[in-house]
Amino acid sequence: MKTITIENAIVLPKGFRAAGVHAGIKKSGDPDMTMIVSELPDTAAAGTFTTNQVKAAPVKVCLKRIRSGKGRGVVINSGNANACTGKGGEADAEAMARAAARAAGVPVSSMYVCSTGHIGARLPMDKILAGIETLGAALSPDGAMNAVRGIMTTDNGPKFGTVRLKIDGKPVTLSVMCKGAGMIEPNMATMLCFVMTDAAVDRKALAAALKAAVKESFNRISVDGDMSTNDTVLLFANGAAGNKPLKPGHPDWKKFDAALLALCQRMAWMIIRDGEGAKKVIKVEVVGARSGKDAELAARSVANSLLVKTSWHNDYPNFGRIMDALGYSPAKIVENKVDMAYDGKLLVKGGLRTGIDVEAIKAVQRQELFTIRINLNLGKGASHVFSCDCAHAYIDINI
């Protein structure tokens, strides 16, 4: 298979329009509302959502709609999460959907809703509803960049990407926009991600492909171990490209599937790279675990340890803290079997420091990206998680 080229641009696929505006929710004056709409009535939709037991009102609204496997668009506000807002908050989210559907000229049942920002306050519905009117009027095939800006919160920059493919010989576009920097943990992060494609895709295949892609992208990053109430990934496929519906068995299915995964991984990468206050990305790879589950538990224990993350901020390889985090993970660990390599340089063998020059490891840890590969030497289970260092700036952002 050819390497997938992700363009550092956001081009809406055929039949999509988008807009982003400042509705007055953020005091900064930055864009704080976004709408994305597909013009085609028969647009398939798939979604994955936070597994937090405390779900924001818009997530509850999305969960009701996603069972249909269909959807025409989504309206998003940033600056307020509409979480922990009870029945009133749910009514607000439904009112957002109603107003957005009317403004976009699509059925209410096909309009999704997302919110991101502070938890625990009701939405300023007057501003929201006025913003939706403006959004409806501003929808445009060229509105993607404004739309990206409207979903940002603590992000240092916009996160997006586009892949162009040929499916049945016809040009197909997949484009993605995403936000997220903090509150990033296993099983979805405080993140919103919207993928649009003009490919025609079978609904069931679309849902399965998205689930698999999310598992290998957003669910493999951890900024601070805090799983959000609002996490949402939505994927719309409107079929405007005119290909035969994609599903496993279609000769171009794997190409599409790989492009979707690549886009999700790029977005996950951009989130972790933008981890609040972080300067480095660390891939924690665990191999030789008793099982895949054990490998994941061990990797997450290391990736989420505050002491380990703090040590990454510096360049000294504090492998003892990693051993400690392995030891208290629920995964089976045998101390004198553990090997640990930094970008291939073996620092720990059989639980003990090797004779390697610490300066060689410091050089690895000074990089913006490096891999710590941990071999538990107990079996064949393997997994990995991307993490980042923890610095003062994390506290400054969240205080």
Place this chain on the structure above:
Amino acid sequence: MKTITIENAIVLPKGFRAAGVHAGIKKSGDPDMTMIVSELPDTAAAGTFTTNQVKAAPVKVCLKRIRSGKGRGVVINSGNANACTGKGGEADAEAMARAAARAAGVPVSSMYVCSTGHIGARLPMDKILAGIETLGAALSPDGAMNAVRGIMTTDNGPKFGTVRLKIDGKPVTLSVMCKGAGMIEPNMATMLCFVMTDAAVDRKALAAALKAAVKESFNRISVDGDMSTNDTVLLFANGAAGNKPLKPGHPDWKKFDAALLALCQRMAWMIIRDGEGAKKVIKVEVVGARSGKDAELAARSVANSLLVKTSWHNDYPNFGRIMDALGYSPAKIVENKVDMAYDGKLLVKGGLRTGIDVEAIKAVQRQELFTIRINLNLGKGASHVFSCDCAHAYIDINI
């Protein structure tokens, strides 16, 4: 039962001697070795140790000895944890015990060993063995304060306390010294704690009482969610007071048991109060959980959330982050049943903010100690954990 008075002093019980010296392990010149010895051959000993799968060499040595229920003393070094040091490290720990036993004139099998400090480097055994010689010569009934200083690492101050009781009408002393500030998590912390008493206590009763006391003290605090490789609590009871051996059924058993618990709780309190960089102690109390286990899981999820801890550094009550942490805990949570009160002031009722003036809650959160009581309203399970805020200083200490 009378209130237990804990003297803010450390007085060794009859028949104990102690010393603390600078052996040259710490570059600062601060005391870095301690020895405590009981003069009576028939001294009972009980201990609890880290549950981390990666155990430091001295913990392995202690685990071998503690089964006897007996012990005459302990030698401790700070500045180096002797963890992740393999068979060589275990041999070093045994050599420490041998040298200390000889210097104190007690059997090798009765000498315990503890280490605390950096992980992953071998002990400087020349300095350690020379230090043990000095300790042996310095052992004194008045050596407790020096001994306390010898076990400190990142502690801002020494941690100790003494309780005096009458057992069988005879004066009995319990005294304790303790160290610990960071790497504090459920099921033991990076902490060392030594309790000495001249009471005669049945060995089985001693072990059971210590286990229960640790559960309700050290296992209820969390500074950073990182469980150490070296955690140790040791309790020596030498019977010098001449009472009839204490055990359940003895008329003074409850008095002794309560004093032991009070001392452990005081030390746990001093550790959390000294949480690296922290300015506040927060009691996270969960009631109304489906079970006691659920209550504990929910309390720990809140107490360990980096986002929650960061928010406590400020005075604004970011209850949404607490709801979020409850939601991703393994405990059953129903959002619209959750009540939350700050020192009795109800901020959340049925999952929603009450109309209470935020200034009243801010005043609570500005205090150095406050309680957040969370009622899940799902059952009768209750538990609590003490946590602290997270500030820049934590990172400065651990970078």
